[in-house]
Amino acid sequence: MSVEKFDQILHKIEGEKVAEEVIIGLYNWGEPTLHPDLPAFIKKVKEYGFTCNVSSNFNLVDLDIGAIVRSAPDFFRISVSGYRQEVYQQTHTKGNIYMVLSNLHRLRYFMDRLKKEFEVEVYFHLYRHNLDDVVQMKKVADDLNFAFEMDMAYFMGLGKILKYLDGGALNEKDAQVNELMILSHEERTELAWQHKDDDCHARSHLTTINWDGSVALCCATYEASDTIANDFNQFSHDELQEMKYSHATCEKCTEKAQHVVAAQEPKHKLAEIGNQRIKELMNQTD
Numbered sequence: 052m053s054v055e056k057f058d059q060i061l062h063k064i065e066g067e068k069v070a071e072e073v074i075i076g077l078y079n080w081g082e083p084t085l086h087p088d089l090p091a092f093i094k095k096v097k098e099y100g101f102t103c104n105v106s107s108n109f110n111l112v113d114l115d116i117g118a119i120v121r122s123a124p125d126f127f128r129i130s131v132s133g134y135r136q137e138v139y140q141q142t143h144t145k146g147n148i149y150m151v152l153s154n155l156h157r158l159r160y161f162m163d164r165l166k167k168e169f170e171v172e173v174y175f176h177l178y179r180h181n182l183d184d185v186v187q188m189k190k191v192a193d194d195l196n197f198a199f200e201m202d203m204a205y206f207m208g209l210g211k212i213l214k215y216l217d218g219g220a221l222n223e224k225d226a227q228v229n230e231l232m233i234l235s236h237e238e239r240t241e242l243a244w245q246h247k248d249d250d251c252h253a254r255s256h257l258t259t260i261n262w263d264g265s266v267a268l269c270c271a272t273y274e275a276s277d278t279i280a281n282d283f284n285q286f287s288h289d290e291l292q293e294m295k296y297s298h299a300t301c302e303k304c305t306e307k308a309q310h311v312v313a314a315q316e317p318k319h320k321l322a323e324i325g326n327q328r329i330k331e332l333m334n335q336t337d
């Protein structure tokens with residue numbers, strides 16, 4: 052997407068005034084730091100007075116971290132799934148944790164040097180295979196004065212989940228990843244079931260705009276058949292909402308309580324059961 056196109060999108064969002072606070076997350080199924088104009092995008096969001104969030108795997112070698120820091124997003128998340136390379140690369144395939152660690156240190160360097168402070172969060176995806184790495188990664192975050200959060204990884208995209216729940220098989224790689232989940236997809240679905248009739252937060256509160264300005268049904272989908280509009284700017288907010296609420300995938304998703312799973316609810320119950328499972332797994336590895 053060009054900066055000009057992005058500006059037109061922000062202009063439309065500003066004009067529609069559908070929420071008191073508009074949060075623009077510059078990520079969805081992709082890596083935002085691959086876009087050479089990311090700092091310009093962040094600046095644009097700030098010019099409009101919106102909140103700007105970025106989420107990255109921070110794996111790029113030639114990342115212009117100084118430019119990102121100068122543009123000062125409100126929130127910058129770095130997702131990790133291990134501290135040791137042999138652990139990290141299992142779920143961040145082809146990634147290199149040494150590059151991530153190096154970029155984290157460079158980020159702190161530039162934030163100090165340019166005197167820019169914004170919220171940086173190291174976000175640890177918990178799997179069965181990486182629980183021993185949590186403490187070391189938290190120490191890195193603490194030393195660099197970044198926040199540290201962790202949560203159980205869960206299996207996505209929605210298209211393959213719906214096929215799987217319909218009796219289809221996962222491919223070998225997906226099946227391996229699914230095996231690494233602390234709570235299986237089936238366990239999550241069972242917990243979600245009691246909230247099946249709740250509205251979907253991703254549908255009611257989020258709009259997912261793709262790289263080319265088209266609109267996806269939501270952030271859990273990526274199939275072309277789940278693109279609801281070819282150009283965000285051609286449709287009003289109400290029209291887009293209507294398209295979502297009448298979409299066949301939404302109907303199927305809510306019938307199977309997958310909207311609750313995708314929004315990670317009910318969080319407290321999941322956390323309670325997940326923490327117990329994590330304790331059991333950690334005891335096994337002692």
Ligand code: SF4
Pocket residue numbers: 209251252253254268269270271272295300301302304305309310313
């Ligand atoms: S109901 Fe399912 S498909 Fe529809 S927006 Fe929510 S998560 Fe996406």
